Amino acid sequence: MTPRIALTPGEPAGIGPELAVKLACAGRPADIAPAQIVAIADPELLQQEAARQGKPLQLLPFDPSEPPAATPEGALHLLPVSLAAPAHPGELNSANGHYVLETLERAAQGCLNRTFDAVVTGPVHKGVINESGTPFSGHTEFFAEQAGVEKVVMMLAADDLRVALATTHIPLKDVSSAISADTLQQVLTILHRSLQHQFRIEHPRIGVCGLNPHAGEGGHLGREEIDVITPALDTLRGLGLNLIGPLPADTLFTPPQLARCDAVLAMYHDQGLPVLKFKGFGRAINITLGLPFIRTSVDHGTALNIAGQGIADSGSLLAAVSQAIELAQLRAI
Incomplete structure (x- = not known):
């Protein structure tokens, strides 16, 4: 099977968009199996980040009615969600809190209706989401609520x-x-x-x-x-x-x-x-157990202090994507 993996880059002012572009353009290790990677994000945000890195990012249309085809190197499939306000690296804006929540909701609902085989999440900033007017304690609790699960x-x-x-x-x-x-x-x-x-x-x-x-x-x-x-x-x-x-x-x-x-x-x-983290810093991942779908995540935060500088380490995101693909393949057996 070719797993279809939803990717939410997270806080638009953090390093999540940079990591998403690096995932697409930096060349994936040979041990990561082919998959369709569907970024749920603002297309202009991703293209701006690709331009900042000097990388030609191709955004491919996502059609859930078509069988999943592996996303080629240098590209991401895209489920577009628009920012409420322009995002600038390192500068939080509570106007985009609802944008982050919409990307997570699209991913969760897509997993629940089997459009996606798994979701991989980039880092979010809890404070800015709460400042936007929506109580938010974290990815784990959000996905549990979306799935109607009491304990994860x-x-x-x-x-x-x-x-x-x-x-x-x-x-x-x-x-x-x-x-x-x-x-x-x-x-x-x-x-x-x-x-x-x-x-x-x-x-x-x-x-x-x-x-x-x-x-x-x-x-x-x-x-x-x-x-x-x-x-x-x-x-x-x-x-x-x-x-x-x-x-x-x-x-x-x-x-x-x-x-x-x-x-x-x-x-x-x-x-x-x-x-x-001492054993595997930079390649550790977070996995939520007890959900009716697969969710993996990076093990780090938004790193606002280095956002936009092109120096963020994509190792944890690569590991999270690799683990999501492996778990999706095991589930399909």
Whole structure:
């Protein structure tokens, strides 16, 4: 099959448009399979960025009624959405907040109606979308709402390391109260099923971090492992899940332990992601689990400070596109 991948470049004043042009024109690595890449964006924005880079970008008409044909090098297929106001690199404009949301909605609806096989998202700026008058907490929550899904899981991946999060963007002081047996069971069930069905790992092995140093040291450094985490894991083990832990994070994130795991569940954002980004910075990606469609994303922000300078690293976007294509092909088998 030739997968049809929706690409949303994200915040128009950030590096997303630059990365989209580089994806089209810089030459894709040989290990990325052919696909139809459909940019959902303002055509003038992309052409202006291509001119800034001195690259001849061809924008091809997108016809969803036609079978997907692979997008040639130097081109993007285009589903046009117009900016509300001209975009200038590094200069946020809340007038374009609704433009960003429209690109995401078009992508989500296209995935839900099977026009697209997956969506790859560039970085957005949450603040400017909120300033435009629409509450927005992030891609993950937006796509969950579009799909009518109550619970999704954020997982980041770099090379052979996959790290999912039990909690995401909350203050550290709130993490303990946010971890419950129900929450852990939901997250681990979604992670287990996604590894089975999306990644085709028949019997996934999941390493689970403890919350406290030394995983609580038998209760002397905290009781969350004894009172919440271990009972939740035992319940899931009774349902057939292969769970390792809870282990201290500084033990679990070592090569011998990681060799035993297909994925790791970290209890909070900065417990797991520094390790992952150290291992694969510039090529790490974000994957949303629990949606009825495939969504991958870059692992970085809008980088307003370097927008328009032509120096943004497209490695994460290339990795996100490659992973989306691979997952779409696996789903089609």
